[in-house]
Amino acid sequence: MTAERIDPPDLSPATGFSHAVVATGSRLVFLAGQTALDTDGKVTGTTLPEQFGKALTNLLAALRAAGGTPSDLARVTVYATDVAAYRAHAPELGHIWRQLAGRDYPAMAVVEVVRLWDEEAMVELDGFAVLP
Numbered sequence: 001m002t003a004e005r006i007d008p009p010d011l012s013p014a015t016g017f018s019h020a021v022v023a024t025g026s027r028l029v030f031l032a033g034q035t036a037l038d039t040d041g042k043v044t045g046t047t048l049p050e051q052f053g054k055a056l057t058n059l060l061a062a063l064r065a066a067g068g069t070p071s072d073l074a075r076v077t078v079y080a081t082d083v084a085a086y087r088a089h090a091p092e093l094g095h096i097w098r099q100l101a102g103r104d105y106p107a108m109a110v111v112e113v114v115r116l117w118d119e120e121a122m123v124e125l126d127g128f129a130v131l132p
Contacts, residue, residue: 016094017108023074023130029066033126034058043120051122053096059125068129070101076108076127083112
């Protein structure tokens with residue numbers, strides 16, 4: 001995939017995301033929502049950063065299984081049960097993102113939800129990627 005990340009100067013600075021991603025490739029990969037589930041289907045982690053790391057690891061595992069890499073991500077949506085907590089942990093979550101996915105940020109949004117499928121889950125990530 002070729003990806004052009006666009007962050008217009010007349011918008012607020014993009015920190016931890018890109019305002020727009022122009023992606024050119026031949027395959028689209030739609031990634032289902034991933035939470036902090038382990039291989040037994042149990043939610044792991046008791047803190048938002050722990051759950052975010054596991055959910056991102058799961059999302060990237062699905063992407064890699066489809067033949068993609070983190071830099072192929074064009075769009076990710078984060079569903080959080082507490083956006084205030086998400087904002088409070090933003091520096092740590094950004095560090096986790098950079099460790100696992102690098103600095104080629106996709107277009108992103110964070111949406112607060114009442115709850116997720118598994119009641120213990122605090123965060124879920126879904127998205128799509130464009131592969132070469």
